[in-house]
Amino acid sequence: MANISSRKSAMTLFSSANCVMSHCARLVVHEKGVPADIEFFDPNDPPEDLLELNPNGNAPTFVERDLVLYDARIIMEYLDERFPHPALHQMDPVSRANARMLIKRIDQEWYPLLEEIQLHGDKKAAKAKKLLRESLIAAAPVFEATPYFMSEEYSLIDCAMAPFLWRLPSIGIDIAGLGKGITAYANRLFGRKAFQESLSREEKDMMQLASK
Structure with missing residues (x-):
């Protein structure tokens, strides 16, 4: 897997600017106050650093150190568990x-x-x-x-x-x-x-x- 330690932030969300699923992931980032870089890209021309991490180059893709997630709902769930406050899921x-x-x-x-x-x-x-x-x-x-x-x-x-x-x-x-x-x-x-x-x-x- 590509080394992303040189990134400005330990967390990056690669996002399309108008994809509804990307918007969902971005919304959770902002609701939780996650210190992640949000990098917009054209899904028809994904950047090389994204393709190294996710060969499909689809949006959204979330990267944290060696973790790469590229399903919006999984990203949302992960962020809610990774950053417990404010909780966006009931506890039971x-x-x-x-x-x-x-x-x-x-x-x-x-x-x-x-x-x-x-x-x-x-x-x-x-x-x-x-x-x-x-x-x-x-x-x-x-x-x-x-x-x-x-x-x-x-x-x-x-x-x-x-x-x-x-x-x-x-x-x-x-x-x-x-x-x-x-x-x-x-x-x-x-x-x-x-x-x-x-x-x-x-x-x-x-x-x-x-x-x-």
Whole structure:
């Protein structure tokens, strides 16, 4: 494995500037106050030092000394365990397992629709957009029940939801049109200091372009 001892920080997060999964990992870095360098790169042209550590060159990739992680959800879990405060998971095994199941469900049901809308033509995107909008509206009681996603406390589930919700206006889904509960929830997440710090320039532009 490549020697990374010469890096400015013992920890580096290689990140795409507009990838939703990279954004999730960046958000946890900022929520936890992790002293990591965040290096943005073009996924179509990954830097050589990243390829030495992760031949796939995919984003996000997290490096700490001889540890290399390149799955966003694993990176998020690792950072929460590596830096215990503030905790983003409940301590008891049942709550942690339930949270992991919720994130997996979000990844399986909502994230693929977002990706389909972003990557495919108008006809296919329109169908996915309709499905996504209807699914979020159907989940309205969940967003209304507690301040955070099925919890009184901010957690890794919210770290998975915030970057996803941030991208909705850029794909033509008005958050305000999804109901008061999800609108209040999204604003609660977007208003957090760590979330604002996690935004890349391209991600800040997403909301500005969507509002035009």
